[in-house]
Amino acid sequence: MPKIKILNFYPVFYVAGFIIVLTEFILHIHGKSICTTQGCRIVESFVKGGDLILLISGLALFITLIFVSLYKFPPKIQPLIEYFHSGILILALSVEGYLLGFQSFVVREFCIFCITVFGIILLSCLFRLIRKRFEIIYAFSCFISIFLITYFVNPEIGQIPSSQYVLIYSKECQHCEEVIQFCKTHSISVQAIEAKEITGALRTLKIQHVPVLFCDEGATKKFIIGQDNIKEYLLSNISQKDIQEGFCPIFEKEKCQ
Missing domain, CATH: 1.20.1440.130 (VKOR domain)
Structure with missing residues (x-):
């Protein structure tokens, strides 16, 4: 039974x-x-x-x-x-x-x-x-x-670092280098990571091109793709305090003292 x-x-x-x-x-x-x-x-x-x-x-x-x-x-x-x-x-x-x-x-x-x-x-x-x-x-x-x-034996997918701004770039990408230099010029704190380290994550998100900026705004997470879009986004988020202290956004010179 x-x-x-x-x-x-x-x-x-x-x-x-x-x-x-x-x-x-x-x-x-x-x-x-x-x-x-x-x-x-x-x-x-x-x-x-x-x-x-x-x-x-x-x-x-x-x-x-x-x-x-x-x-x-x-x-x-x-x-x-x-x-x-x-x-x-x-x-x-x-x-x-x-x-x-x-x-x-x-x-x-x-x-x-x-x-x-x-x-x-x-x-x-x-x-x-x-x-x-x-x-x-x-x-x-x-x-x-x-x-x-x-x-x-496994392929590393990698994870996007935890930071307010994370720039995903490639060493062979001229546009990526321009964004990096832009951030240095304007003293914008951005953590950089090579695209090959998080290939799996990018593939999952269907992101095929760099540079990409990951923005952690608390409850809101954003991916900004493309050199011009990244620059525009970063400039729009520069605080008024930075401008008053002499920080001069290159695309908004009329705001400079």
Whole structure:
């Protein structure tokens, strides 16, 4: 009797996973999401074809698992189906190893939706192990191996420093150099960071050109793109005190004493 109860948990988990992925799929079509964390958007930005590819793959995964766990196969091929069942879970948990490692060690942001799906697959594998399907041990081995690989070998996405003004530049960019010199001339405190150090973050924000000025105004965060736009923004934020003390904005000479 306990054996049957454990076996019956399989379709329950798979149906739950299917419903979660289907809900996310429908919301995605309408421009919404179950997950509102930055991690979800970053993971999506690195998937070829976007989040839709992952969602379709998830739907296919759970539909297949539901079919395999509920359909009454002939006794002759049932042992082969059991190995096929385990093989799907091994592949799924291996993929989750990469996704979870990517979020843990690369972007350092977590996708709630991804973690939920991972939890369902992990529980399914544990119940598979309880049912003495020992081949499922490969799933845990693959998961741990791939998870650790993302720790030792991963592209650095980088984070934008915490500062009022952060200038993102490239050494090969003449416009960037002009903005840097402009800030030096006007004694504007700006923290500079090379674009290659935060390539992933820029890609996520769909920013393809530098210079870029990140402005932290408390409750408001802004990205100013382009040499002229950055100069204009910085000049517009120069305090009247600076002007009174002799600071002369080069584009507003009429305000100088």
